[in-house]
Amino acid sequence: MKGLFNQFLREKEFLAGLSKKTLSSYQQAFNAYQRVLSRAAAPSNCASATNNTIEELPTKDTLKDFVIGN
Numbered sequence: 001m002k003g004l005f006n007q008f009l010r011e012k013e014f015l016a017g018l019s020k021k022t023l024s025s026y027q028q029a030f031n032a033y034q035r036v037l038s039r040a041a042a043p044s045n046c047a048s049a050t051n052n053t054i055e056e057l058p059t060k061d062t063l064k065d066f067v068i069g070n
Helices: 002-014 020-041 060-067
Strands: none
Touching: 002 020, 020 060
């Protein structure tokens, strides 16, 4: 998913002409979403998630956790 996001940022920068500040806020939101995915994927006795889980596309539940919280 990180590769798709980086492609999205490049497209927005060059095709839509977004500012560096806007791109930075998109990156911050993506980083926060990755933290939500890590928490959702990690078992309660494990502090980190596998890379395979973090690379999955968003689901309704992970988006809900990101927007609303647990």
